[in-house]
Amino acid sequence: MSLATRTLGRSNLKVTVLGFGTAPLGDLYARLDDATAVATVEAALAAGITLLDTSPHYGNGLAEHRCGTALRRHERSDVVLSTKVGRVMDPRQRPAAPARSDVVSPGFAGGLPHKASFDYSYDGAMRSFEQSLLRLGTDRIDVLLIHDVDVWTHGADGIEARFKEAMDGAYRALADLRDQKVIKAIGVGINEADMCERFARAGDFDCMLLAGRYSLLEQPALEGFLPLAQEKNIGVMLGGVFNSGILATGAVPGARYNYAPAPDAVMDKVRRIEAVCRAHSVPLAHAALHFALGHPAVASLVLGGVAPEEVSRNVAAFAASPPAGLWSDLKSEGLLAPDAPTPA
Numbered sequence: 001m002s003l004a005t006r007t008l009g010r011s012n013l014k015v016t017v018l019g020f021g022t023a024p025l026g027d028l029y030a031r032l033d034d035a036t037a038v039a040t041v042e043a044a045l046a047a048g049i050t051l052l053d054t055s056p057h058y059g060n061g062l063a064e065h066r067c068g069t070a071l072r073r074h075e076r077s078d079v080v081l082s083t084k085v086g087r088v089m090d091p092r093q094r095p096a097a098p099a100r101s102d103v104v105s106p107g108f109a110g111g112l113p114h115k116a117s118f119d120y121s122y123d124g125a126m127r128s129f130e131q132s133l134l135r136l137g138t139d140r141i142d143v144l145l146i147h148d149v150d151v152w153t154h155g156a157d158g159i160e161a162r163f164k165e166a167m168d169g170a171y172r173a174l175a176d177l178r179d180q181k182v183i184k185a186i187g188v189g190i191n192e193a194d195m196c197e198r199f200a201r202a203g204d205f206d207c208m209l210l211a212g213r214y215s216l217l218e219q220p221a222l223e224g225f226l227p228l229a230q231e232k233n234i235g236v237m238l239g240g241v242f243n244s245g246i247l248a249t250g251a252v253p254g255a256r257y258n259y260a261p262a263p264d265a266v267m268d269k270v271r272r273i274e275a276v277c278r279a280h281s282v283p284l285a286h287a288a289l290h291f292a293l294g295h296p297a298v299a300s301l302v303l304g305g306v307a308p309e310e311v312s313r314n315v316a317a318f319a320a321s322p323p324a325g326l327w328s329d330l331k332s333e334g335l336l337a338p339d340a341p342t343p344a
Contacts, residue, residue: 003048003318006299008080009207009235011185013142015080017293018314019051020044021239021302025066026059027110032306034066041070043308045079047315053209053237053302054136055084055147055189056128059111060095061135068137076138082209082237083136084147084189085128085170089114120149120166125173144177145189145209146170149199152191163198171203178206187234193221200228209302212240212258214295216247216273216288216330217266219337226297235299238292242303247288250274273335280326286317287326291336294327294343 003016025037044052054067064083071079093115119128129144149166151159174186185206188199193213199205208229214221215238229236242248243266245256251270255262262270270284277284292301305311327342 003315005050007235008143008185008237008299009187009205009229010233011143011206011235013080013184015051015237015300016049017300018049018289018318019053019237019300019302020049020311021304022052022054022063022067023058024304024306025054026057026063027108028058028304029109031110034069036307037066038069040305040308040311041067042073043311044305045070045074047311049311049315050078051080051082051237051300051302053082053143053189053239055145056087056089056132056135057084057116057147059108060114060116061089061131062111064132064135065112068135072137076140080142081136081138081140082143082145083132083141084145085125085132085174086118086120086147086149086166087116088119088124088127089116089131118154118162120146120162121169122173123169125170129173129177141183143185143187143207144174144183145187145207146174146199147189148191149188150190150192150195159195163195167199167202175204185235189239191240193225196221197225197228200225200232200234205232205234207235207237207299209237209239211238212243214238214292214298215241215243216284216291216336217243217257217270219340222295222337222340226295229297234297236295236297237300237302238298239302241288241292241301242285246270248285250284269335272333273330276326276329276333276335279329280323282322282326283317285313287322289314289317290322290343291327291340295341 005014091114154162177183187205187207189209191211244259251267257266277287330336
């Protein structure tokens with residue numbers, strides 16, 4: 001099937017409504033073999049997905065290396081390539097274990113033996129950009145995002161200094177690269193809707209990648225960030241629309257929410273959502289994807305995968321739209337925000 005495309009905010013970039021996210025290819029939960037990882041990227045490209053999103057953070061550069069291997073086998077002009085700045089790798093030092101208990105940003109089970117250091121300065125962003133070009137084996141990147149400037153990653157005590165550093169440094173670097181037409185769109189990639197809103201008010205951004213905060217399960221981005229994105233014509237890419245897995249697996253034992261085992265309240269709500277979906281003969285994962293695309297600010301859903309069949313399953317979910325009654329029933333049951341836009 002052919003995937004629909006949308007324009008990514010104020011840029012001229014056209015992206016498929018389904019993008020491919022590569023965090024799992026950095027050995028997020030488990031170590032992956034290279035052949036399967038590269039084959040998964042190739043499956044996404046072969047399925048017609050044009051948006052490929054990665055980051056130095058994913059396995060300390062491993063995901064970028066694997067993407068680069070797949071990209072060299074395809075026509076580069078067919079792909080909108082997105083990566084991120086904010087971490088610089090030192091190949092001479094090994095990664096250190098997390099030292100702070102107030103930070104919940106996930107680590108990786110494997111990855112490259114290179115130490116990552118946060119650096120949102122102007123020079124740090126430029127260095128990160130250059131390192132990504134080398135790992136990806138390409139001469140250009142289309143979308144460049146400032147990564148993880150949120151409480152989730154830096155803790156409540158560290159966020160103000162990091163935000164200032166990012167706006168004074170990395171943002172200027174990305175704006176210069178855009179002005180020089182080295183890259184085509186700039187933005188941020190974070191886990192918190194209020195920080196997306198704060199960046200949107202502070203700078204001139206083309207797009208933003210928000211993970212986990214607008215989904216069938218929860219919609220904290222609905223009141224502030226998404227209307228602002230529409231107003232400013234900021235293209236929104238949504239990651240984490242399965243909330244780390246539970247909206248794909250359902251409320252099964254061991255289901256994950258926000259990278260950790262789902263708490264009882266989340267499990268209960270997902271069971272109730274599943275019951276409504278079953279009544280309409282709609283798989284939970286299909287409902288999750290179509291709902292997230294229903295907001296007019298959203299350009300693409302960036303979904304990860306660790307095997308080619310996962311890519312095929314995600315693409316197949318777009319073959320048929322759920323009935324309108326599903327959304328009205330979810331709202332009447334109090335499981336969906338009453339003012340949440342839903343697919344036509």
